[in-house]
Amino acid sequence: MMTFFSVFGIILLAVLLGGGTAGLTGVFVMGLRMPFLAVCSAHAAMAGAVYGVVLHERFGVALPADAAGFAGALLGAALLAYLLRRRSLDPNMALGALFSLMLGLTFLGIGLIRGPKSAAWGLLWGSPLFVTPGQTAVMAAVGVFLGVFLYVFHKELKVLLFSREMAAVLVPQGWILAALLILIAGVITINLEIAGGLLLFSLLTNPALAALRVARSYRATLAWSGLFGAASALGGFLLAYALDLPAGACIVLFSCAVLWGAAVWGKKRVLRTEKKGLSAEC
Amino acid sequence: MPIARLENALVQLGGKTVLGPLSLTVETGDFWGIVGPNGSGKTTLLRVLAGLQAAARGRVVFLERAVENGADYTRALLRRSVGFLFQHHEFLPDLPFTVEDVVYFGRAGVCGLGRRYGAADHEAVREALESLGLAALRKRLYRELSGGERQKTQLARLVAQGADLLLLDEPAAGLDLDWQERLTHLVEDLYLRRGKTLVVVTHDVDHLPASCNRVLLLKQGKPLAAGAPAEVFRPDILSELYGCPMEVAQRNGRFHAFSLECGRRKRDGA
Numbered sequence: 113m114m115t116f117f118s119v120f121g122i123i124l125l126a127v128l129l130g131g132g133t134a135g136l137t138g139v140f141v142m143g144l145r146m147p148f149l150a151v152c153s154a155h156a157a158m159a160g161a162v163y164g165v166v167l168h169e170r171f172g173v174a175l176p177a178d179a180a181g182f183a184g185a186l187l188g189a190a191l192l193a194y195l196l197r198r199r200s201l202d203p204n205m206a207l208g209a210l211f212s213l214m215l216g217l218t219f220l221g222i223g224l225i226r227g228p229k230s231a232a233w234g235l236l237w238g239s240p241l242f243v244t245p246g247q248t249a250v251m252a253a254v255g256v257f258l259g260v261f262l263y264v265f266h267k268e269l270k271v272l273l274f275s276r277e278m279a280a281v282l283v284p285q286g287w288i289l290a291a292l293l294i295l296i297a298g299v300i301t302i303n304l305e306i307a308g309g310l311l312l313f314s315l316l317t318n319p320a321l322a323a324l325r326v327a328r329s330y331r332a333t334l335a336w337s338g339l340f341g342a343a344s345a346l347g348g349f350l351l352a353y354a355l356d357l358p359a360g361a362c363i364v365l366f367s368c369a370v371l372w373g374a375a376v377w378g379k380k381r382v383l384r385t386e387k388k389g390l391s392a393e394c
Numbered sequence: 395m396p397i398a399r400l401e402n403a404l405v406q407l408g409g410k411t412v413l414g415p416l417s418l419t420v421e422t423g424d425f426w427g428i429v430g431p432n433g434s435g436k437t438t439l440l441r442v443l444a445g446l447q448a449a450a451r452g453r454v455v456f457l458e459r460a461v462e463n464g465a466d467y468t469r470a471l472l473r474r475s476v477g478f479l480f481q482h483h484e485f486l487p488d489l490p491f492t493v494e495d496v497v498y499f500g501r502a503g504v505c506g507l508g509r510r511y512g513a514a515d516h517e518a519v520r521e522a523l524e525s526l527g528l529a530a531l532r533k534r535l536y537r538e539l540s541g542g543e544r545q546k547t548q549l550a551r552l553v554a555q556g557a558d559l560l561l562l563d564e565p566a567a568g569l570d571l572d573w574q575e576r577l578t579h580l581v582e583d584l585y586l587r588r589g590k591t592l593v594v595v596t597h598d599v600d601h602l603p604a605s606c607n608r609v610l611l612l613k614q615g616k617p618l619a620a621g622a623p624a625e626v627f628r629p630d631i632l633s634e635l636y637g638c639p640m641e642v643a644q645r646n647g648r649f650h651a652f653s654l655e656c657g658r659r660k661r662d663g664a
Contacts, residue, residue: 143489264508271499275485280446281478282503282555284469324488328535333490 126243127345129251130306131315131363133258135341137299138320139333140292143273148207149296150316152192153185155214157301158235158309160184162221169226177231178250181304185297188214193290218309238308238360240349251302258295262334265291270330306345308360318367319344322374326381340370395422396458397475397559397591398443403452405438405615413438413615415452420559425585426593427602427623430612431636436595437481439612440561443593445472473503477557479548481564481595487537493547494532497522500555522554526580542573549580553588560584562594566601578603599627604647611635623649 141150164180167173188210195206222232234242262269268283269292279285300312307315319340320333327333347370348363355362396419404414413435420426420443428436441447442454453460456472477500485491500522501515523529528550531539536547545565552560566577582603584590596602602609602623609626611618613635619626627649632640636653643650 143486145484145486267498267502267505267511268507270491270495271502273486273489274491274496274499275480275483277480277483278478278499281444281476282473282499284507324490328490330489330491330495 122245122248123240123243123349124346126248126251127240127306127349128342129248129255130240130303131319131345132338132342133251133255133299134303134307134312134315134345135319135323135337135339136258136262136334137296138316138318138341139323139337140269140273141296141316142320142324144203144276146203146207147313147317148204148211149192150300151313152207152211152214153188153297153300154304154309154312155211155218156188157181157185157297157304159214159217159221160187160301161235161304162218162225162232165232166221166224170224177235177304178247178301181235181301182298184214185301186294189290189293189297193293196289234308235304236308236310237358238304238306238311240306240345240359243305247302247305254295254298254302258299261291261295266330273330306360307363311360311364314364314367315341315344318364318371322367322371325371325374325378336374340367340374344370396420397422397456399453399455400439400442400449401453401455403442403449403454405435405442405447406450407438411615413442413612414449416617417452418610418620420591420593422558422591423589424591424593424608425603425606426608426610427606428593428595428610428612429597429599429602429635430618431597433614434612435615436597436612437563438615440478440563440593440595443559444476444478444561445469446478475558477552477555477560479545479552479560479562479565481567485536489537491536492532493528493534493536493539493550494519494523496536496547497528497532497550497554500551500553504555518554518556522550525553526550540573542569542576545569545573545577546580549577549584553584557590559591559593562592564596564601565594567596567598574601577601599632599642599649599651602649627651 141147158181160183161177161181163184164175164177167175192206192210196203222229225232265288268288271282272279272285272288276285303312303315320337322340323333323336327336344367345363348366349359351357351366352359352362398420400416400418402415402417405412428439430436438447442449457475459471497519498511501511501518505511505515523532526546526549528547531543536544539547562581565581566574569577578601581592581594582605585592585605594602606623609623610620611626611631618635619631627642629640629642632642632651638653639655640651640653
């Protein structure tokens with residue numbers, strides 16, 4: 113019984129950490145007007161993890177799935193950073209090209225796996241039930257890094273979110289963006305096990321979109337987005353556990369429900385404010 | 395003392411020359427007006443001066459240091475010493491940034507990477523907000539402001555930054571007549587009251603205040619004329635610049651250029 117609770121506790125902690133960090137980074141993914149960045153990085157991480165399995169199978173190189181996934185996501189981020197340096201290329205076009213490349217590489221890698229492919233398919237859908245204490249510790253470390261980064265560079269990040277053009281004049285935009293891309297790669301990698309590479313996109317974008325509907329400041333946006341991300345992951349996981357449904361899909365659907373709720377709340381608040389303004393004028 | 399200098403600078407985009415070769419010296423206390431039709435290379439010139447665009451040939455010198463290959467020491471120097479007002483800056487309206495947030499952005503480069511804002515930063519922002527009459531709007535969301543109020547906020551950001559050289563790209567473009575005049579006066583105030591060195595880009599001669607003391611006319615990326623406004627704003631030169639007969643009037647020290655024929659002649663294929 114004790115073992116069950118400690119294992120379940122680790123899973124719940126992992127779910128909360130994964131959802132919270134995904135929500136926080138989602139603000140930057142959306143704020144930089146690059147929603148495709150999430151899906152592209154997720155597929156880069158997935159490709160990395162799949163080739164980790166291939167390397168182990170063919171050459172006996174034992175590479176942890178997380179490390180391989182992170183290497184893939186980093187490679188994807190480096191390629192993206194290189195493409196973004198070419199100002200003639202629209203960021204979303206660069207992401208589109210990169211996404212196709214990563215998707216092709218992932219499915220080629222899955223095809224190259226000789227043995228059982230269940231671990232690779234697991235990366236597509238995700239399942240928090242298989243999270244290990246080691247992975248949870250990595251998640252906590254990434255969460256701490258993310259928190260420190262957001263705290264230390266908050267003023268630079270705010271300028272970057274406001275306008276990349278303005279940031280180029282006011283702050284060392286290249287360094288900040290590169291560090292942010294690495295952190296996004298880290299967060300996406302740790303979340304592969306939670307929501308899976310295919311569904312992770314929603315866990316990054318939906319909480320941020322929901323937060324933008326209700327927040328009235330930058331700090332509040334980050335706080336709400338982290339909270340919505342954690343709530344989506346936890347709510348979706350518990351729903352999946354109770355009803356014996358796929359966890360990744362439930363987490364994503366729960367995040368959609370959170371987004372819908374936030375949109376209604378935000379709209380009601382705007383209407384209330386307008387009503388107040390009208391009565392004040394009368 | 396020269397703040398910025400271009401020596402035979404030539405800028406190419408996609409293999410096509412968009413500016414130059416051009417030499418220009420901006421001295422401390424200058425108020426340059428860069429005037430030309432759309433696509434004449436005005437914004438490119440500002441971007442070169444701000445270190446955002448590299449010159450394919452020639453030299454760009456800032457405070458006697460050559461701006462070469464984006465070297466870090468010149469980048470940091472530029473961030474502290476140059477204020478840039480963009481004509482249109484894209485921003486995500488969903489992000490809830492307040493007027494005060496945007497004015498604080500001006501201090502981001504001055505304060506230092508990863509450092510918290512200090513007393514000097516708070517004081518600079520407070521002073522900028524008050525002097526531009528934005529104190530009452532400081533908690534308003536930037537996205538809820540009118541176009542004129544946004545430009546005013548951006549000018550407050552430049553004031554808070556405290557940069558010596560301000561590069562303004564069409565500060566009054568796209569605004570109604572009232573706001574055009576208000577912005578023109580605010581720009582003049584930056585020069586007369588705060589002693590900033592200004593380079594203002596405009597396609598409309600009317601937007602240059604009377605205190606503008608240097609003018610460069612650009613046509614298809616090349617300098618057509620440069621000098622004091624009275625020497626440059628002549629009907630024959632402006633007619634050549636815009637490709638149609640222009641008339642010039644002067645009132646309260648400001649120049650106004652107009653043509654009743656430009657559009658008609660172009661429409662008729664003349």
